[in-house]
Amino acid sequence: MSLALASPMKALTIRLQDELFAVEAGSVREILDLVPITEVPNASPFVSGLINVRGRVVPLADLRVMFGMDRPEPDQDTRIVVMEIDIDGEPTVAGILADKVHDVTDIEAASIEEVPKVGMRWRPEFIRGIGKRNGGFIIIPDLGRIFETQSARTAPAAASEERSAS
Template sequence: MKALTIRLQDELFAVEASQVREILDLVPITEVPNALPFVGGLINVRGRVVPLADLRVMFGMQRPEPDQDTRIVVMEVIIDGEPTIAGILADKVHDVTDIEAASIEEAPRVGMRWRPDFVKGIGKRNGGFIIIPDMERIFDTTDGRTPAAATTEERSSL
C-alpha cells in the first residue's frame, strides 16, 4: 500500500496515498455554529467549500493549537456511498511510503487507546508501528457522531 504518513500528537498514521488530492498549509477555517467537534469547520479549496475534519476528536486525543508544522490533507473519502472531498488536520505530514501488505495486522481488540473499529490495521515500518485509520468508517458516522455516541443519544431520547 502506498501511504502518506502523518503525525497526530505522538502517533504516526498512514492514509492511502490514492485518496490524497493535495496537502495545504493551514488556511483560514470558517467555524460552523453548533457543529460537532469532529467536523466543526469549512475551508476554501480553490473556490470549493470543503469540510475540515479533526481525526484527533475521533481518536480521543487532545487538540493543541496549530503551529508551523500543521497541515491540511485534502482527500477523497466515501460518505454515504458517494466520493466526497474533505480535509483532515495533521500535526505534521511526513512522506509517502510503501507499507507491505504482509506487515499490516488487524488492530487488537484489547490494549488499544482508540476504538478498534476506527483502525483498519497496524503497519510496521523501521521497527515502529503505523496506525492505518479506516477513513470510510470514521466518516460514515451519524451526524458526525461516533456510532456508539449516536446510539447512546438515541436511546436516551426514548
C-alpha cells in the same frame, strides 16, 4: 482473518500528537498549509469548520477528536490533507488536520495486521489495521467508517447521546 492487501499500500504518513498514521496516498488530492477556517455553529467537534479549496467549500475534520487526543493549537508544522473519501458509497472531498505530514511510503501487505481487541486507546472499528515500519507502528484509520459514523449522527441525536451519557 487477514487485512493484508495483495500489493503494498502506498501511504501518506501523518503525525497526530505522538502517533504515526497512514492514509491512502491515492486518495490525497493536495496538502495545504493552514488556511482560514470558518467555524460552523453547533457543528460536531469532529467536523467543526469549513475551508475554501480553490473556490470549493470543503469540510475540515480533526481525527484527534475521534481518537480522544488533545487538540493543541496549530503550529508551523500543521497541515491540511485534502482527500477524496468514500462516504456511504459516494466520493466526498474533505480535509483532515495533521500535526505534521511526513512522507509517502509503501507499507508492505505482510506487515499490516488486524487491530488487537484489547489494549488499544482507539475504537477498533475506526482502525483498518496496524502497519509496521522501521521498528515502529503506523495506524491505518478507516476514514470511510469514521466519516460515515459522524455523518449518521445528526445534531439532535448527538445532543441526546451526550445528555444520556452524563
